[in-house]
Amino acid sequence: MKYYFTLVSLFCVVVGWAQQRDSRIREYLPPVKILWQSCDIPGINNLLQQGNGQSELAIGDLCILKSTEKEQASVLLDFGREIQGGIQFVTGMSPSHQPVAVRVRFGESASEAMCDIDGHNGASNDHAMRDFTLQLPWLGVAEAGNSGFRFARIDLLDKSAELHLKEIRAISIYRDLEYKGSFSCNDERLNEIWKTGAYTVHLNMQEYLWDGIKRDRLVWVGDLHPEVMTVSSVFGYNEVVPKSLDLIRDITPLPQWMNGISSYSLWWLLIQRDWYKYQGDFNYLKAQQKYLTGLLELLLTKINEKGVEQLDGFRFLDWPSSENAEAVHAGLQSLMVQAFDAGVELCSILDEEALAARCKSAAQLSRKAGQYLNPAGTKQAAALMAISGLMVPGKVNDMYISVGGAKGFSTFYGYYMLRAMALAGNYKGALDIIRTYWGAMLDLGATTFWEDFDMDWLPDAARIDSLVPVGKKDIHRDYGKFCYQGYRHSFCHGWASGPTAWLSEFILGVHVVEPGCRVVRIIPELGDLQWVEGTFPTPHGVIKIRHERDANGKVKSSIDAPEEIVIIKE
Missing domain, CATH: 2.60.420.10 (Maltose phosphorylase, domain 3)
Known part of the structure; x- marks a missing residue:
């Protein structure tokens, strides 16, 4: 037998078969609560028991779904926390030996799991199937699904049918990682926020570092920066970061912009700088030299003789600021300054002294030109201007970021707003905003942080872990803009993890120097x-x-x- 497997392995090498192993593990989770049922379902609480995934002849504790010509048996399950993965059904000996059809609807909120895809509420199967039908075997096991969810609604579709269920378990798929970083203080709310940010990024660390586990299962390189800072603070080195950076590099030949967004190529440079600062992997940085220097050469052509940025492509900071062209210009000018500063650092390390000198001159020219720009009332642009030195941090804090507290914060750029507040020495104010803004999501039942959140959504909003009572607002269905309207809104988005990295750097006080x-x-x-x-x-x-x-x-x-x-x- 050993000789046989040796020959098989040798054959695979000879014919060039690629053998790719999954870096993730599977964990099975029973539901923790029955949130709703359409009718009386015998044995429904048996679904809450921990199972073993094995169908058996002698099954005592079953859940029995029955349907008639007029009534359909349905149940809504809560698995306790957001996960990435699918669902497993373990069936018993239903009266009919024929397969039984069920409809599965996943939801990041309870209300999303109860909705239909109607073209108006935002619900979709984009990126991941969250609404589908499945045939279940007689006395067997069936698995399906690959999405981000916490809740699942199961409907028995066949009329005059009976389905015996031993188990329904969620399949959580994730990298089995040690949380090497930690944070604890005398404020339990901050502790929970740190952990939630870490868990949010952990779920997005799949084969690549994704934007979201339900929607936007893509490598959006600008969005990666807060995630990479969280990875560095919680997990340390992990292959998912260089693997994702290399993917976006390889599919974006110059002079194209990464993801079609000019600022995202700038973020790739900044991530390379920060990843090297935290990990010190010179061989990896050296492998980026050709693309990195080519990108810097391209950026040098995107400022005019006065140092004003002239970036083309999609001009973008984040969604809430995207309709403010003046703010976007100020933000892009700030990012260009940071990119040229990073270019000086990286080119010096890579022995590209001539290019380092040109980047230094461009940074000085761009910084001078940017001092006359206006953040146009946005905390996003103001934060970048403080970080890049285009505005005095204390002025930015007093005139923009602290005004109105958490009002005007965004999940992506909130990280940079907090950094600007730290530069101004306003640590207490930053802690208060973390408690208020990110804490509000926890108060609404979140176990991961969302793609976007606005304090104006809060009045009369129902929690996401219950069905929406009469007179309350469905915060998932009723809000969201741009690409995340209604139920399309992602409730697990890695770019929202900023407080985790920020608390480790500024409150725990860890600043990497070399x-x-x-x-x-x-x-x-x-x-x-x-x-x-x-x-x-x-x-x-x-x-x-x-x-x-x-x-x-x-x-x-x-x-x-x-x-x-x-x-x-x-």
Whole structure:
């Protein structure tokens, strides 16, 4: 037998068969709650028991769905948390030996699982099938589905039929990763927000790093930046990041823009800079040299003689700011400054000194030109202007970002707004906005963070983990704009994870100084917190940190780092 398998393996190599192994695992989850049923269903609570996925002849505890000519048996299940994957049915010996048809509807909210695709409410099967029919065998097991969901509605479609169910389990598919980074403080709301951001990105770390697990299962490289910062803060190195960066590079020959969006090619540069800073993988950076230098050469042609950006393609920051052309221009100018600054760093490392000098001159010229721009009332552009040095961070904080608190925040650019507040020293204000804005999603029943959220949606909004009561608003169906209207809105979007990376960097205080975390500066900023502790992953091992405010208000720190890392305390 061993000789046979050796020959098979050799044959596969000779004929060039590609053997690709899935990097993910499967976990089976029983429902935690029955949210609704269309009629009396005998044994329905048996579905809440943990099963083993095996059909059996002697089955005692069954759930029996029956339908007549006029009545259809249906049930809505809650699996307790958002997952990426599908669903498994384990059947018993129904009276008929024929397959039985069921309809499956997944939902990121309870109301989405109850809806039809009607062309008006936003529900769709884009990217992933969330509404489909399935034939279930007699005394067997059937699996189907590949989407992001928490809720599932099951309808027995056949008339005058009876279906015996031993189990219905969700199949969670994910990378089995250790959460090397951690964050804990005396405010449990912030702790839950940090964990939720980490889990949101974890679900999107499939074979590639996706935008969302229901809709936008694509590599949108600009959206990756907050995700990559979260990956670096929680998991450390993971192949999904370079694999995704290489994918978008390989399908975007210059002079094309990544995803057709000029700013996204700029974000690719910034991710390369930050990924190298955190991981210190020179060989990987070296492999990017040809494309990276070619992209910088292209960007040098996209400013005029005064340093004003003239980017073409789709001009985009994020969706909420997309209709404000003046703000988009100010934001793109800021990103060009950051891209040229990154070009100086990366070209110096890659021994491209002549190009580094040209990038330095372009950065200076672009920075000078950008100082006269206006963020046009948007917190998105204002944040980028503060980060790139086009505006004084304190002015940005006082005139734009802190005005109205969380009003005007967005899930993608919220990360950069928080960074701008940190540059202004407004850590307490940033913590309050995290509690208010991201915390509001948790208050509505979220277990992952959403593609978009607006504080104006809150009044009279029902929770997403229950059916919408009369007089309450369906926050999933009734809101959303642009590409995420109604139920098309993604409730697990990695770009919304910004608070996780931000809390690790600015409150726990981990600032990477030299590539590969060879030198790390620890600057604790507790805001209104009494203590904070956590861990931070590096290529050399985990840094353990605790900061505590004493009776006099002075912060005392305890830091335990691998011997390869130089720690600078401030």
